[in-house]
Amino acid sequence: MDYQQTLNYLYSQLPMFTRDGPSAFKKDLTNTLELCKRLGDPQHQFKSVHVAGTNGKGSTSHMLAAILQIAGYKTGLYTSPHLKDFRERIRINGKMISEVEVIDFVAQHRADFEEIKPSFFEMTVAMAFDAFAREKVDIAIIEVGLGGRLDSTNVITPLMSVITNIGWDHINMLGDTLQQIAFEKAGIIKPGVPVIIGEYQPEVADVFVNKANIENANLSFASDLWDILESEVGNRKSEVGSRKSEVEGQKSEEIREYLDFKIQNFFLRPKTFDFRLPTLNLRLDLPGTYQLKNVKAVLSAVDELQKQGFIITEEHIREALSRVKELTGLHGRWEVLSQNPLTICDTGHNPEGIIEVLKNIESVSYSQLHFVMGVVNDKDISKMLAMLPKNAVYYFCKPDIPRGLDAESLKLKAESFNLHGNAYASVKAALQAAQGNADKNDLVFVGGSTFVVAEIV
Numbered sequence: 418m419d420y421q422q423t424l425n426y427l428y429s430q431l432p433m434f435t436r437d438g439p440s441a442f443k444k445d446l447t448n449t450l451e452l453c454k455r456l457g458d459p460q461h462q463f464k465s466v467h468v469a470g471t472n473g474k475g476s477t478s479h480m481l482a483a484i485l486q487i488a489g490y491k492t493g494l495y496t497s498p499h500l501k502d503f504r505e506r507i508r509i510n511g512k513m514i515s516e517v518e519v520i521d522f523v524a525q526h527r528a529d530f531e532e533i534k535p536s537f538f539e540m541t542v543a544m545a546f547d548a549f550a551r552e553k554v555d556i557a558i559i560e561v562g563l564g565g566r567l568d569s570t571n572v573i574t575p576l577m578s579v580i581t582n583i584g585w586d587h588i589n590m591l592g593d594t595l596q597q598i599a600f601e602k603a604g605i606i607k608p609g610v611p612v613i614i615g616e617y618q619p620e621v622a623d624v625f626v627n628k629a630n631i632e633n634a635n636l637s638f639a640s641d642l643w644d645i646l647e648s649e650v651g652n653r654k655s656e657v658g659s660r661k662s663e664v665e666g667q668k669s670e671e672i673r674e675y676l677d678f679k680i681q682n683f684f685l686r687p688k689t690f691d692f693r694l695p696t697l698n699l700r701l702d703l704p705g706t707y708q709l710k711n712v713k714a715v716l717s718a719v720d721e722l723q724k725q726g727f728i729i730t731e732e733h734i735r736e737a738l739s740r741v742k743e744l745t746g747l748h749g750r751w752e753v754l755s756q757n758p759l760t761i762c763d764t765g766h767n768p769e770g771i772i773e774v775l776k777n778i779e780s781v782s783y784s785q786l787h788f789v790m791g792v793v794n795d796k797d798i799s800k801m802l803a804m805l806p807k808n809a810v811y812y813f814c815k816p817d818i819p820r821g822l823d824a825e826s827l828k829l830k831a832e833s834f835n836l837h838g839n840a841y842a843s844v845k846a847a848l849q850a851a852q853g854n855a856d857k858n859d860l861v862f863v864g865g866s867t868f869v870v871a872e873i874v
Contacts, residue, residue: 420516459550469561470581483737493549493557566604581615584769615714639717648678674704705751707773758855783860811838814847816868
């Protein structure tokens with residue numbers, strides 16, 4: 418099989434959460450452990466950091482990977498889902514694994530797949546671990562897919578665990594209280610392995626403290642260690658090529674947004690980060706202000722890695738954070754798609770994520786908000802819809818996946834929350850309509866689902 422035939426085989430033969438929803442989620446680690454066993458247990462052949470959380474785990478993973486790359490470590494990065502290319506899920510030093518590697522892995526282990534019958538995610542995790550072991554990475558950043566305790570990635574024993582936060586997402590699988598969801602996320606805490614919780618949340622903090630005590634794991638809350646002294650979102654022009662112009666060897670002028678901030682740690686150990694005062698002035702090329710929460714977890718993770726012997730300097734941190742997208746290929750986090758009209762997308766897709774998106778929308782100066790929105794059909798979107806601005810013009814659409822909610826159904830649901838607009842046949846059609854209707858001082862926002870953003874970045 419060639420690359421596309423290989424993907425078609427995987428997509429058609431293996432249960433996929435993207436396509437099938439909760440029925441594809443395997444509530445034990447049996448398949449993953451059996452696959453790994455047949456591969457020689459690659460998950461034990463490289464050092465790793467395990468990252469979980471409701472929101473921010475992807476951004477946190479990419480920032481950590483960027484820092485380690487710049488510090489000179491051969492760095493694996495496993496994330497999900499992908500936006501455009503399946504290979505986005507498995508990167509080494511920011512570069513996707515090759516199509517040939519995907520083809521060869523499936524060809525060599527197809528009989529195992531047909532015997533074990535893993536899910537698409539279980540197979541992908543095994544492929545990632547195999548690639549990281551084979552390429553002898555110095556360290557790999559492993560992002561949890563869903564939950565933590567029963568997630569396929571939870572067969573590793575990492576140097577450190579990071580849990581960004583807890584929010585309302587996947588309640589049909591993880592539990593209908595924040596405490597139950599936190600319990601599932603806390604399942605990645607391992608005996609004697611330090612754990613960093615990105616955000617202190619009073620309603621769930623005890624879940625993590627109790628689990629860490631049981632496992633004799635040192636726990637810290639990054640939000641208690643770091644203080645943002647000031648921050649500002651800005652932009653600058655840069656001569657860069659778009660994806661199309663890069664292929665054609667052309668350059669074009671592009672406006673890139675960034676987030677400048679000053680962050681302070683009052684409890685910093687001497688010589689950490691190789692500077693004298695516990696204050697950092699940093700620039701991040703992920704301009705969403707919600708990233709300030711994630712940065713605290715990232716810097717706490719760096720501090721822990723330093724304790725374990727990794728050589729990471731302030732200059733490594735500074736350079737890496739200013740180039741996260743370039744170094745790791747991250748897209749879809751408060752990303753500016755065009756300037757006229759100003760069009761921004763973000764993958765926030767649950768109540769907590771939408772809260773942060775709305776904060777960023779409020780910080781933008783505009784006359785009218787045009788909101789392109791699509792969602793999946795197996796989530797309760799009532800909380801999210803209740804938060805959205807009623808004075809926006811909505812463009813409802815269905816992401817091009819089987820789990821996507823029909824645009825007309827979304828429109829009817831939204832109207833019950835006094836949100837009004839029209840339904841469109843596709844995400845691109847909705848975006849074209851929004852940009853066509855927007856005046857030069859308006860804002861077009863695209864979001865509601867990762868899969869909506871995937872179609873336009």
